[in-house]
Amino acid sequence: MSSPLDSALPQRLSSLDAEPALRFDAWRERAHQWVEMLPLPPGAELNAELITLKGSNCVLGAMRSSAYSMRAASRRLIHAPEMLVLTLIQAGEVLRDAAPGEPERMGQGSLGLYDPWRMGDYRWSQDSREVFLALPRTEVAAALGREPGNLLITSRQSVLAPVLASHLEHVALLMQRPGVLNAAEYAGLLDATHELTLLMLRNLGRQPLDADAHPESLNAGRYTAAMRLMERDAHLHQLDAATIAQSIGCSRTRLYAAFAAQGESVMETLREIRLQRARTLIEQAARLHIGSLSWRCGFTDQSSFSKLFKARFHSSPSEWHHRVWGRQPDESPAPRASSLRLR
Structure with missing residues (x-):
């Protein structure tokens, strides 16, 4: 059946x-x-x-x-x-x-x-x-x-037009890759696209968002819009809850409520996106300066980044790099005037 x-x-x-x-x-x-x-x-x-x-x-x-x-x-x-x-x-x-x-x-x-x-x-x-x-x-x-x-x-x-456009681009890619999602995940993707589109249309019409809409629907749309924005702009150091809320056309209170409905926090979710991006970059680069890495991922302080990375993945950035590339964390690459190294 x-x-x-x-x-x-x-x-x-x-x-x-x-x-x-x-x-x-x-x-x-x-x-x-x-x-x-x-x-x-x-x-x-x-x-x-x-x-x-x-x-x-x-x-x-x-x-x-x-x-x-x-x-x-x-x-x-x-x-x-x-x-x-x-x-x-x-x-x-x-x-x-x-x-x-x-x-x-x-x-x-x-x-x-x-x-x-x-x-x-x-x-x-x-x-x-x-x-x-x-x-x-x-x-x-x-x-x-x-x-x-x-x-x-x-x-x-x-x-919200650029946010929706970016979301639709990603949706098209996922639809063109058979098996990348299961039926339940595709259903969730369709619902998120539907709610984000209605949120954009409400913003376009400048109607009071709470007039006739269901709070669950609005929260879902705001959450999807915020996630897409954070994935796109996670590298921006000035990105915070106020900026995100303004960019998707709602107040910080409503933004917090949208994430609370998912059991998440705005800034904790942004930090997770940034840390996941840092891990990916470490795994892709044979040599990478930790200061440059942290800056590219939206962290302004290298020391704080290293501590957050270790707390999240139970390894320092250098230790994680060693897992992938086989170099001891305290090893330095051969001396080269232009080389970048982990430290």
Whole structure:
């Protein structure tokens, strides 16, 4: 008997699964059920792949493709669920007919929210890649505080836009690596992406976060946003709870509450990220100056870093290096004017 979590595993679809003569029609029917694909230019070949992760109220996907065009089609949308699509362009570009004679160009790194009913024509460039999240229109409208439409989202409009974009990039990588997560972990990843997206939309709409939202949902979104920010900026010495809270658009009190809901502390979690990064760097470098290492990992004091490292891993940085590289902790490398050494 299959587990209910089986549906949380990514599903992969490739245009190459079909015979060349059937490839276009098969891809149109299986991969684009809400829109109409336009015929390819003479001689053009379709090469596309779609990976989806489906939940009870959203669909997460990553797609790459050769060049092709599509447009909204009422005959398809009439039976489609009332969903809006948030998408991040990872590579290539997309041209959208925002108005007659005025195409809107979306290049690498563009984050946008789109309504399939208002989509118009989309033209994807060769070797384009995107990651997207389709979620209910009612949820988007509630988060924004207004009826949603098509819009590009920048860091000026929402301080959480870069955090969400970074998260989506990582999600796309995980979806493309079969077996890296189990079904329960993929389900958790989908939930975290859903909550982080709603948090970004609330920030975009500048609505009171506590009005109609569940505290658990808000905490999950804030926690995910903070974790992504800390993983990205752990090397910054000035990074602290106040900076993190400001960057994800909440107060320190709400940030602390989000971590407390996970049984964690903000600064202890940041310290763990930094120590794990230091351990990785030690294992990767045949020779590495401990002072430089601690600085690169966000620690301003070498002595404090060494003590924290030993308390966490039960070995000093030099002892850990010896485990990996086989050099005695008190050994010095052969004298070289330009060499860096552990000390």
